[in-house]
Amino acid sequence: MTYALQTRNLFKRFGGFLATNDVTLNVAEGARHALIGPNGAGKTTLINLLTGFLEPTSGSVILKNEDVTRQPQHRRVKRGLARTFQINRLFADMTALQSVILAVNERRGIAGHWWRPVSAHGEAIDDAASLLSQLGLLEVAHVPTKDLPYGKQRLIEIALALAAQPSVLLLDEPAAGVPTGESRELFETIARLPREVTVLLIEHDMDLVFRFADRISVLVAGALLTEDVPDMIAADPRVREVYLGDAGHG
Amino acid sequence: MTRRDASRWHPAEYAFWALPIVAYFVFPDHLALLAQIAIAALFAVSLDLILGYAGIVSLGHAAFFGIGAYAAGLLAQAGWGDPVLGLACATLAAAVTGFATSFLVLRGADLTRLMVTLGVASMLYVLANKLTDITGGLDGLQGVEMKPIFGQFAFDLYGKTAYVYCTIILFVMFWIARRVVHSPFGLSLQGIRQNAVRMPALGTPVNARLVAVYTLGAAYAGIAGALLTQTTQFVSIDVFSFSRSAEVLLILVLGGIGSLYGGILGAVVFMTVHEYLSGIDPLYWQFWLGLLLIVVVLFARGGIMGTLRLASKVRA
Amino acid sequence: MTVLFDGIASGLLLFLISVGLSVTLGLMNFVNLAHGAFAMLGGYVCVVLLNRYGVPFLATLPIAMIVSALAGVVLERTLYRRLYGAPHLDQVLFSIGLVFMSISTANYFFGDHQQPLHLPPMLSGQFHVAGADIGAYRLFLIVVGLVLAGGLQWLVTGTKFGASLRAAVDNPRIARGLGIDVDRVFVVTFALGSALAALGGALGIEMLGLDPEFPITYIVYFLIVVAVGGSGNIKGSLIASLILGICDVEGKYYVPQIGAFVIYLVMVVTLIFRPQGLFGRMAAK
Secondary structure (H helix, E strand, O other): OOEEEEEEEEEEEEOOEEEEEEEOOEEEOOOEEEEEOOOOOOHHHHHHHHHOOOOOOEEEEEEOOEEOOOOOHHHHHHOOEEEOOOOOOOOOOOEHHHHHHHHHHHHHOOOOOOOOOHHHOHHHHHHHHHHHHHOOOHHHOOOEHHHOOHHHHHHHHHHHHHOOOOOEEEEEOOOOOOOHHHHHHHHHHHHOOOOOOEEEEEOOOHHHHHHHOOEEEEEEOOEEEEEEOHHHHHHOHHHHHHHHHHHOOO | OOOOOOOOOOHHHHHHHHHHHHHHHHOHHHHHHHHHHHHHHHHHHHHHHHHHHOOOOOOOOHHHHHHHHHHHHHHHHOOOOOHHHHHHHHHHHHHHHHHHHHOOOOOOOHHHHHHHHHHHHHHHHHHHHHOHHHHOHHHOEOOOOOOOEOOOEOOOOOOHHHHHHHHHHHHHHHHHHHHHHHOHHHHHHHHHHHOOOOHHHHOOOHHHHHHHHHHHHHHHHHHHHHHHHHHHOOEOHHHHOHHHHHHHHHHHHHHOOOOOHHHHHHHHHHHHHHHHHHHHOHHHHHHHHHHHHHHHHHHOOOHHHHHHHHHHHHHO | OHHHHHHHHHHHHHHHHHHHHHHHHHHHOOOOOOHHHHHHHHHHHHHHHHHHHOOOHHHHHHHHHHHHHHHHHHHHHHOHHHHOOOOHHHHHHHHHHHHHHHHHHHHHHHOOOOOOOOOOHHHHOEEEEOOEEEEHHHHHHHHHHHHHHHHHHHHHHHOHHHHHHHHHHHOHHHHHHOOOOHHHHHHHHHHHHHHHHHHHHHHOHHHHOOOOOHHHHOHHHHHHHHHHHOOOOHHHHHHHHHHHHHHHHHHHHHOOOOHHHHHHHHHHHHHHHOOOOOOOOOOOO
């Protein structure tokens, strides 16, 4: 088994609070891996450690057999690790197209080019436009992000991550705040991603998780409780107790 | 709605750049002032690159203006009075200073950046003041003698050469800046200004970009400083002063941040009003300047450019 | 020894003037570069009353404080409050505008020369203690400065108003939730800060001088106090002011070549390595 993304004995301490407690996680290549757990379990913190948004107190992060613990975020992105944020982090005054071009330019390694105009880099624009069309954003390509409804903004958030053409994609509650109809479309888009792309997903909607994931890890109070295939997780009484039961999800 | 490619030149822009030529013939008695306007405009454009596009606030941008001014002055004093060589050396000196100090403004919120830039400019002011042997201290740098440009065009008493020289440099530098801001690099700077936290997650090396643009802005400011030295054949220590840093910020805000043209328009209005009001009484000038600044901040955040845009939208 | 004494006196002056700025920044996150203008106002009130109307020096001080406090309240209610929550750049530009207006107004009424100050005889003498010459006025400054610093510390840690102030500085939103009238706390603090600045400005004429450029000349000093002391931190401001005052006076005395340079350097280095100030709390974020 080869792993796309691993952690070894990862700890993160904020003052006296242990947000990540000895997490050793293995995400197989090509997996649709879900990370679930009650609110405050430290799921987002874990994502932040994986991407380099936060530095771990100790332990290591391994991306495709390479230790990236000390690498800054942008290097990890260059190595194929992209993410979305739980709360949109977008470019309010840019249009959808401009935002995505920004991300595409970065992947194509032309974002530092300072002489020819953006409009002269036709391939990047084509890439961005085709991504927008995949996500149904083409009609609003020229609307400033801040004027778009929340659902569309959420799609831009995803588009920015996909623009990196990641081999490992971390999705932090991608459907949060998206109307039900659109969230189904959203997951279809994610499901259509090529099998080589490894996906690690945080999601609260258990229907979506069980439909989408082929592997589930349960995080409780910063530590991994268990990891298994969906059926076994659903049957696990401990999981029911700490998560499914008291959080009220069916 | 057809979308215009912003990197293409708009007809209004051609018209705008015809104005300096018109001005040359209409105001032959004010060419010295017009040259000063061009210098102030270039200085404002340099600040716009780092503030308007990359979002780095600075209360010490005069640091680079001053480095450029002294570099050009010292070079000419030492006998290398060729203006173009002077510009090149001043640009380099300011760029090196900008690069070295850029690492101080990478981290920190606006307030930290404001104070750090202010501190750097203040340090240079003190240095220039103390190194009297080299800089002339408070008396300024004397004996700056400029040779003719390309050995052909000598600086004349009416300021004709100076005006044409400054305007051409302004235009060339503006043209380059315009290309830079419309390039992918320029787009990524805007991304950093609008959401610096998100950028690394797109794969952007944010610090490298900021270092690059800060160095570029510093180089631009150095050119403006060198032009001032070369056209006035003198360097005063206030090239490093707080007032100069505050003034360029004000010119840019008055004209409108983040459009390159804002800095130029701001310089035209600011310098003209300055000339007129301080002709009446220098004291009034400062009073009205302060009032204007407060009014702009409270009621017209977009400055002249913002107001123009608003007006054209209302008409459309 | 004499130099050290001068340094302490000048440090306490800086403290009086800057403490208001520090609290404004900590409380409302407002960068008020015009703070020095309130000190200048106090200075001019003092000089005018003393030289034109023959009011005794000590009696001019409370009047200067009241005038400046009133000016502070009026400006806070009409202008400053509009920019709470605005970007720091806007606040900086706005307050630079105020500085320019105050400079030209002062220039218009009083001219651009240094204002003379004739101290009363009982404050202008000198003592000889342990081989050092100690100016009576320096001693007076130190006593006043320490008394006020102590008073402020008591006000902030020992009174209900102080508790509200600390709560508001820590987290304005939660303070509001607890029923603290943050707006009112701020007006009072602003007035108090302006009054202290005025007192510092008046007391400082003899040491710092007084001319229309005062708000710009000392702007960096006030900012350094805030930067090093940590915004909203009274004890930090006091320590930072003392260090700054002593270094400044000693520096000018012993190493006149690089004194001021070192001060700016300390500010920049502090900001880079401890953005929250040497004595500031660790930032919550």
